[in-house]
Amino acid sequence: MALSGMRGLSVFISDIRNCQNKEQERLRVDKELGNIRTRFKNEKASTPYEKKKYVWKILYIYMLGYDVDFGHMEAVSLISAPKYPEKQVGYIVTSCLLNENHDFLRLAINTVRNDIIGRNETFQCLALTLVGNIGGREFAESLAPDVQKLLITSSCRPLVRKKAALCLLRLYRKNPDVMNVDGWSDRMAQLLDERDLGVLTSSMSLLVALLSNNHEAYWSCLPKCVKVLERLARNQDVPQEYTYYGIPSPWLQVKTMRALQYFPTVEDPNTRRSLFEVLQRILMGTDVVKNVNKNNASHAVLFEALALVMHLDAEKEMMSQCVALLGKFIAVREPNIRYLGLENMTRMLMVTDVQDIIKRHQAQIITSLKDPDISIRRRALDLLYGMCDVSNAKEIVEEILQYLSSADFAMREELSLKAAILAEKFAPDLSWYVDVILQLIDKAGDFVSDDIWFRVVQFVTNNEDLQTYAALKVREYVDKPAIHETMVKLSAYILGEYSHLLARRPGCSPKEIFGIIHEKLPTVSTSTIPILLSTYAKILMHTQPPDPELQNQILAVFGKYESCIDAEIQQRAVEYRALSRKGAALMDILAEMPKFPERQSALIRKAEDSEADTAEQSAIKLRAAQQQTSNALVVTDQRPANGTPSVGQLSLVKVPSVSNVNTAEQGVTQANGALTVVDPQPPSTPSADLLGDLSGPLTIEGLPSATVQPEPNLASGLEGGWNAAADALAIAPVEEQSNIVQPIGEIAERFHALCLKDSGVLYEDPYIQIGIKAEWRAQHGQLVLFLGNKNIAPLISVQALILPPSHLKMELSVVPETIPPRAQVQCPLEVINLRPSRDIAVLDFSYKFGTHVVNPKLRLPTVLNKFLQPIQVSPEEFFPQWRSLSGPPLKLQEVVRGVRPMPLVEMANLFNSFRLTVCPGLDPNPNNMIASTTYYSENTRAMLCLIRIETDPADRTQLRMTVASGDPALTFELKEFIKEQLVSIPVPSRAPAPVPPPAQPVSPSDPGAILAGLL
Missing domain, CATH: 2.60.40.1230 (Gamma-adaptin ear (GAE) domain)
Known part of the structure; x- marks a missing residue:
């Protein structure tokens, strides 16, 4: 802002800066606003110079954060001033203070258009800047053709055409349906031949926006974009002022390559060859230097070139070159460059032919997993996860497990999940998979979700060859003095099912197994005790011939928990104690867990869904899906179908968890002491x-x-009925039910x-x-x-x-x-x-x-009355407002017929439910009713609305309604809304609300009589 000559403005700014505290500043601002308001009221006394000065002050006050509710008209009026200083102030202040829907902007459209089509280039630039900054729909409809004409007019100076292109880009982004860009393909192709790089850069930005909506119409621009890249990267035909640290217009190179990525392919062989030559030159000419600014510019061009290479599915040789270049980046000391190298190498994983080449950098990527910067560690983890296959799974998973102990808590859950998925997907044998999961639980039990140990249970149950090995391994872990509760759950389950397979091994007798598991009982939470009780029952079942001492110990435990306050624990203790007296029949009742149906892992399925979610970052989308940004919360009722809480059930739903799993397919619940699969109900x-x-x-x-x-409480009062209904429905297959x-x-x-x-x-x-x-x-x-x-x-x-x-x-x-x-x-x-x-x-x-x-x-009930706020108005407030709103369109009256007959008391209640406050004592006629409310919207802000209802005691099916407000659209919409409610919507029964008492006879000077005369 040029403040020369405006001493009053300079003094005001100095006063503000010299204020000692916020209160002093506010008082000074209030004083100045009062002075400006007084000056603007006496408009004849203010010269253009003073008006300009005061408008500058208003803008400065607005920039300080104070609300300014006047002076807008004065700012808009300055746009039409003949001199540049006043016109400049008008344009700048208008674009800052007014939004695109402000009514005052309509007053300026003709003036702005005259400046755009005029011959004064300075005025043209001011007008284009205003239109681009505001970007409103009315501006787009009225001025877009003139802006388009400016852009393609070769007689205009490059400065004006550049601003026209940027203005058109803003209008198109804001109102694509209003902009007429039909037939613009040839014009855009002509603009790409422009010699001035400023106009060319602005036109390329516009082309990117057009291509994002419809690339089919702009195929003629593809070879022109390639020629622009040749001109910049190969010929370096660029003026000195557009060279940045020796790089020819890097911002234009980036925009051009981004535009090329909207075309699915390059079919012409000559164009394709020229493009790959340019890309080869960019890849070969980029290296890491000490100058940070040059690095930033060259890397912006390089990474956009890498994205284009992947998009065009280039030859393997060029892909290999890209990977080799990224390999250099992930080895440098600069953390930002390492981050970019890891991120782009992860994107390269989409190209199947280069995965073997990426594996050559595995050692360096693993080193990055231990980087001090957590962002780099995350990118390294994503890359390791994406590049893992059968050949390197063992090494990568072992590195993750080794790193897990020292990793940040913020990364441990992600590390655990990915290690579990990789171990399952690429396990050379199931025993190695069991080893990995047990190490995982041992090192980071707090960060291992239940889904992971559920999956181990399924593998062990379905593979007989694995059962003995798994029982031995958990026996080793459970011997430790302190283990995580998840390890206790897994160990108890597996030893309960398969400890009898270890009976002949030292330290594995039923009594010893019971002893080491029972040692953990005091340390576990309530949710784990049911699993331990099931394990004790299983051990008792497998002890043949029965051991009286062991039996007494286990029965004593059951007896202890028979009076437990937790219903699940109590039920299991009572039932197991009763079942233990069945003798040989116990073998049939507590039979071994049957095999689970073969199905894909929930974790792997989730990972594959995430990988298919987008073609850009297949290897890193799993983490995004697990850390979904949804605000939705899930509240799960963990009760099984019989209405009994099942604390120990193997439900693959954990909220919030890393995945939402189909519990009907993968959940298991406890029945008769054995964990069995449940089918969808x-x-x-x-x-x-x-x-x-x-x-x-x-x-x-x-x-x-x-x-x-x-x-x-889903089963409230339905303990019998719920089971019966569920069982009855379970008999009929889903296909036979009504669709x-x-x-x-x-x-x-x-x-x-x-x-x-x-x-x-x-x-x-x-x-x-x-x-x-x-x-x-x-x-x-x-x-x-x-x-x-x-x-x-x-x-x-x-x-x-x-x-x-x-x-x-x-x-x-x-x-x-x-x-x-x-x-x-x-x-x-x-x-x-x-x-x-x-x-x-x-x-x-x-x-x-x-x-x-x-x-x-x-x-959805987002209806008009939701944006009303009831307000009680007094006669002193009501009558001046009612008089000022005289006649259509601000005051509308209609006779409404077909109204549901209702007493005035019930109508008052109905109006109160619509957020219309009934104002007693305003109308002298006891058969009439006055209501008021305040309506809120972005356009109107707070708008007072007044309603008068005149009823006919002889015919309650009709009434006369008058609605008034300061906005014509609001008056009409509110009148129609109330009419719809009175005619069509049933009135709910409510307690009677206070009704205005019958009015007393009034004198001619009574406000009620005045109201009757006005209406």
Whole structure:
């Protein structure tokens, strides 16, 4: 800003800087704002110079963070000033203070257009800068053709054309549907022949945006882009001012190569050969130097070239060269360069032909795993995980296990998960896999999820040759004085099932096995005790002939826990104690665990799904999926089908866990003392209220904080009925059940109820229950969708898409694809109201259960009355407002017929539920009613609304309604909204609310009489 000659502005800035504290600054700003407001009121007395000075001050105050609610008109008026100093101030301040929807901008459109099509280049640049900064829809519709004409006009100076290209880019990004770019392929090709690099760089940015939406229309630009690269990288035909540390226009090289990546291939052999020659030159000419700025520029070009090489699927020789270059990068001392080398080498893993070449750098990558920088360690781990196969799995997994003991806690869970997946995928033999998992649990038990030891149980159970070996190995670990609780669970389970295979080995008699396991009992949590009790029962079963001493010890343990407060432990203790007296029959009752059905590991399946998720970073997407940024919380009911809590069941659902696993396929539950596989169950018919109590706290500050609801009581009062219904449904195969899923209750009634209240059920069918809890504040709404799975099998292929109307800005958090059995998912939804409208948002929801695919489309209660705030107005406030809003379109009146007959008391209650405050005593007629409210939106902010209802005591099916507000659109929409409610929506029964007492006869001077005259 040129402040020369404006002494008052300089003094004001000095005063602000000399303030000792915030309070002094605020007082000085308030004083200045008052002075400016007074000056602007006396507009005739202010010269253009003074207006410019005061507008500069307003901008400075705004930049300090203070709200400025006046002076906008003065700033816009300066745009039309004939002199440059005033026009410059007008353009700058307008672009800073006003958003794209501000009404004052419409006043400036003609002036801005005249500057754009005029001959003054300085004014053209100011106007283009304003249009580009604001980028509003009205600007795009009115000015885009003129900006396009400027760009392709060769008579304009390069400075103007460059700004025109950037302005057009902004308008296209903001309003692609408004911009007319049909037939622009030839024009863009011509722009790529431009000699001026400033215009060429700006045009290339525009081309990248156009290609991102439709590359098919711009094939003619492909050879031109290759020629631009040749000109820069090979011929170096670049002016000195566009050379950065000896690199010809690196930013243009990057943009050009990015544009080429939007084309699927380069078919012309000459063009392809020229392009690869340029890429070869870039690869050969890039090296690490001491100058940081040159490194940054050259590496930006290099890594974009690597991305283009991979995109074009270049020859293996060039791929090898890329890997060799990256190998140099991961060996340098500079951490940023090492990070970039590791990251790009991970991307290179997509190319199958270079994986063997990447393995040559395995030692250096393993060294990076111990780097002081955690970011580099993570990239090294991702790369090791991606490059692992049968040939190097042992070495990589052993390195990960060795590093695990000294790794940061932030990385241990990721290390454990990846080591487990690699060990399972590439195990040369199952005994090595068991060794790896046991070491994993021993070194980092806190970071090993239950899914991992569940998988070991499945392998050992399904492979007889592995059972003896696994029992011996866990026997060694359980001998240690202190082991992790996960190791206790795994060891107890395996020794309970297979310790009899070790009976002839020293130290492995039933009594000794029981002794070493029982030593761990005092150290474990309540969730592990049921597994230990099952192990004791199994040991007792395998002890033949019975050992009286051992039997007495185990029975004493069972007796101790028969009165345990935990229902699961108590039930097992009682049942095992009773079963132990069955003698030989115990062998049949506590039979050995049957083999699990052969299926793919849940961890590997999750990893493969993550790898297929994108073609860009296949090796590092697993971690992103495990650390999903969804705000959705899952609350799981861990009870089995019989309604009894099963603490020790092998359920592959752990919330929050590294993966959402299909529990119907992989869960196992305890039955008769033995762990057995459960098959998927059809849905249960009782309508369970999974939403629980929706009246808990919900904050609207910042992002939604979805809270875990109390565990739903799914079997309340249904202990017998639940089992019977579940068993009856289990008899019929899923395929034989009806494929037509009918909702429970009326969807329309649920929607209308939620229009009047902020929490409740939106939709329900035999499988799922969807509820809403909302909080509204001004134009902001914060909702939480509760998706409750009512069944003992998961809901899969869950998808939720919000279809918002144009007046609402809505953002829904990520919804998980699987909802576990008897679980509830909470998905926050943010809503911002932009302008008045009665259009309704729609939730397009779908899920799959067995053969059923259910796809309801549900209206969301984001209706107009949610953005109303009740307000009580006094006669002193009401009458001046009512008089000022005179006639259409600010005040609309209509006779409404077909109204549901209701007493005035009930209508007052209905209006209160719509957030319209009934104001008693304002209307002298006892058959009339006055209501007021405040409407909030991004456009209108706070807008007072006044409503008068005149009823006919002889005919309650009709009334006359008058609605008034300061916004014509709001007046119309509010009138139509109230009309719809009165005519079509059933009124819920409510307790009577206070009604205005009958008015007394009034004198002509009474405000009520005045109101009657005004209406």
